Amino acid sequence: MQDKQVLNLINEFKEHFKDESKSKELFEQLQKLLNNDRQEIANNAKERFKAVVDNVVDGIITIDKKGKILTFNRTAESILGYIEEEVIGKNIKEIMPTNNFVEQYRYVKNFKKFGKNIGNERHVTGLRKDGSSFPLDLVVSKIQIGQEDMFIGVLRDTTEELYQKEELQQSQERLQSILDNVYEGIITIDSKGIIDSFNLAAENIFGYDAKEMIGCNVKMLMPEPYFSEHDGYLANYMSGGEAKVIGIDREVEGRRKDGSIFPLYLAVTQIRNHGKPLFVGMVRDLSEQKRLEKLKNEFVSTVSHELRTPLTSIRGSLGLIESGTMGKIEDKLAPLVKIALNNTERLILLINDILDMEKMESGQMDFTLEYIDLNTLIHEAVEANEGFSKEHNVHLVFHDFGERIEVYVDKNRIQQVLANLISNAVKYSPKDDTVTLRVSMGSQVRVEVHDNGPGIPDDFKKQIFQRFAQADSSDTKQKGGTGLGLNISKAIIEKLGGSIGFLSPLNEGTTFFFNLPVMHELKVVENKLESRRGKVLVVEDDHDIATLLQMMLYNEGIECDIAYNTTEAKQLLSQTHYDAMTLDIMLPGQDGISLLEDIRKEESLKDLSIVVVSAKALIKKEENVNAGVEVVDWINKPIDKERLISSMKQAMKVNKNLLPCILHVEDDPDIADLIKILLHDIGEIDLAVTKAEALKKLEYKKYDLILLDMMLPDGSGQDILPYIKEKYTAT
Incomplete structure (x- = not known):
């Protein structure tokens, strides 16, 4: 103004x-x-x-009660292709498809006649200036300006939205098609175990329809004891507890709709969906696989045994012919007899390897353990393989350790391992080269076999100990062998409480090695038995493993008795006081867990410290950790000697007044020796020279005192303090 x-x-x-x-x-x-x-x-x-109005994202058109266009914003221009000057004053029916116009006219007419609300959103078809049609969302509302009624149309082009919906639907259909056609069953559950999805393969495995299972608890698919324990496991994990199944693939048992129990492969992973945890389980029915494995093992065993008999006769006959016992053979026949005899030997070795593999799978590989000098054993192996090495123009050299190294092993099985490692080294060595054997001592004795061959390809290293493993298919023809030798060697060494491995740096040949526990002379053991160590009962049905456990503990000055079944165990427990006990789970007659439960019922044995040593230790730990089964440790086979000794020391401390255990974390050897001398009569010193080693020891053992250096090779000792505080505050 x-x-x-x-x-x-x-x-x-x-x-x-x-x-x-x-x-x-x-x-x-x-x-x-x-x-x-x-x-x-x-x-x-x-x-x-x-x-x-021109800057809103939706198109806006206003018309009067006769349909004449009054306003037409820029978004409407963009959507329909008209400019404002072209449409102002025209009737709306001129830019609207006929069917939409008829419907719109009916809406306006009904409103004028009956006053009905016309403000609901409708999905209609739009028409552009160029004649093309497109999907359109339309909302029409009535307003009043003065005494005049007007109608506002809000329109939105939904072409992209519908395209995205179609894409999403197609993607979901593709995903569902994939899920329904994969071989494995896939089941998803929420944080309370309620099934969210159940694919076609899962339906076939368990016999339920998806609609029967969605919304139900997944434990319906589990037999006891998993059925009763599952909710507790899941609740414990969700509250910050340890993952028992998540991230681990393993063999379990499932229960079908008809109640039948069957072997099942299970792998569980955790994902997040809209911020909430979701668990995806992949399952596979192992029934057919188990049946075929049994048939295969029976077939291999039967055929192998049946082949050995005629081959023995053939080898014997050819040997007699070659030796001249049956008369002199013609010179032109001698090479043929030699070829036949050599290939008969190869076939017998192959059958023996297959039989050994079958024995390993069934747990029936026999061992005859004895004390023997390892140097002598290696000398014999070198002599036995000298002929083979000469055939390949390769020399064998053994660097004798010089002192007697006593091991408790099966002589023939160690010879079998050495023969395999030596023959492999010879086959891959250059002509006129040398294969070197040597022995070194540490916490265990190590035997090394080194060659200067081409080395092991990187992509083969991970599978080298698998059955029938060959670096190249041509190796079988060029080098010979079955690809079973290293697999069998690994099983033998681990059965004897050792470990096997290899080193193959680029262009530096290959060194295969195996480690074995050292059994010191008896007088050393006897001296240790006079010290403060206690007495342990070893409950183990496998005689070889029982003896091996006994020797491992003897070597630490711990006296042992052996019970090969639960009856013997109960008898010895009633007659003798033990400071601790090792327990196998798979025992004849009565299983180890039920024996443990019986022991806890006895007043005199309820506090006995027990360490489980079993091939199924970890599985049984998961099953019994929440059932009140109290043990010091669960150790899987093959046995980790260091962990066994550490656990037994801890177990015996509970029931015996031993010297306190002191962990000394120190990388300076002089300081470490000084502390050991000063505290020798005060406590038992356990040395760790790095932060990593200290954390590992703390994981498996509890200490009465910890002496901690702050400056360590792999970090600060201060980093260990939170772990110590957490572990020892809880106890």
């Missing part, structure tokens, strides 16, 4: 108030000025409104 102009007119009007003609003129000027001002305000408001 032009305030100054109005004020001037008012003052002038006051001066000429009595002059009628002048007053009228001034009044008309004032009225005109006021009208212009109101028009300016209206125009400004209209422009602001248009600016707002």
Whole structure:
């Protein structure tokens, strides 16, 4: 408003108030000025409104009650392809498809007649200026300006939205098709174990339809004891406990709709969906695999045994012919007899390897353990394989350790391992080269066989100890062998409480090695038995493993008795006081867990410290950890000697007044020796020279005192303090 102009007119009007003609003129000027001002305000408001409407994301069209277009914003221009000047004043039916117009007209007519609400969103078809049609969401609302009814249409092009929906639907259909056609069953559950999805393979495995299972607890698919324990496991994990199954693939048992129990492969992973945890289980029915494995093992065993008999006769006959016992053979036949005899030997070795493999799978590989000098054993192996090495123009050299190294092993089985490692080294060595054998001592004795051959390809290293493993298919023809030797060697060494491995740096040949526990002479053991160590009962049905456990513990000055079954165990426990016990789970007659439960019922044995040593230790630990079964440790076979000794020391401390255990974390050897001398009579010193070693020892053992250096090769000793605080505050 032009305030100054109005004020001037008012003052002038006051001066000429009595002059009628002048007053009228001034009044008309004032009225005109006021009208212009109101028009300016209206125009400004209209422009602001248009600016707002032109910048909204939806198209906006206003029409009067006759359908004439009053406004048409920029988004409507973009959607329909018209410009505002082309449509203002035209009837809406001119830019609307006929079917939409008829429907819209009916809506407007019904409103005018009955006053019905027409503001609901509708999905219609739009028509652009170029004649193309497209999907459109349309909402029509009524407004009133003064006495006039108007209608506002809000429209949105949904082409991209519908395209995305179709893409999503197709993606979901593809995913569902994949899930329904994979071989493995896939089941998803929420944090409470409720099934969210159940694919077609899962239906076939368990016999349930997906609609029967969705919304139900997944434990319906589990037999006891998993059925009763599952909810507790899951709740414990969700509250921050240890993962028992998640991230681990293993063999379990499943229960079908008909109640039958069957072997099942299970792998569980955790994902997050909209911020909530979701667990995906992949399952596979192992029934057929187990049946075929049994048939295969029976077939291999039967065929192998049946082949050995005629081959023995053939070898014997060819040997007699070659030796001349049956008369001199013609010179032209001698090479043929030699070829036949050599290939008969190869076939017998192959059958023996297959039989050994079958024995390993069934757990029936026999061992005859005895004390023997390892140097002598290696000398014999070198002599036995000298002929083979000469055939390949390769020399065998053994660097004798010089001192007697006594091991408790099966002589023939160690010879079998050495023969395999030596023959492999010879076959892959260059001509006129040397294969070197050497022995070294540490916490265990190590035997090494080194060749200067081409080495092991990187992509083969991970599978080298698998059955029938060959670096190249041509190796079988060029080098010979079955690909079973290293697999069998690994099983033998691990059965004897050792480990096997290899080193193959680029262009530096290959060194295969195996480690074995050292059995010190008896007088050393006897001296240790006079010290403060206690007495342990070893409950183990495998005689070889029982003896091996006994020797491992003897070597630490711990006296042992052996019980080969639960009856013997109960008898010895009733007659003798033991400070601790090792327990196998798979025992004849009564299993180890039920024996443990019986022991806990006896007042005199309820506090006996027990260490489980079993091939199924970890599986049984998961099954019994929440069932109140108290043991010091669960150790899987093959046996980790260091962990066994550490656990037994801890077990015996509970029931015997031993010297306190002190962990000394120190990388300086002089300081470590000094502390050991100073505290020798005060406590038992356990040395760790790195942070990693200290953490590992703390994981398996509890100490009465910890002496901690702050500056370690792999970090600060201060990093260990939170772990110590957490572990020892809890106890």
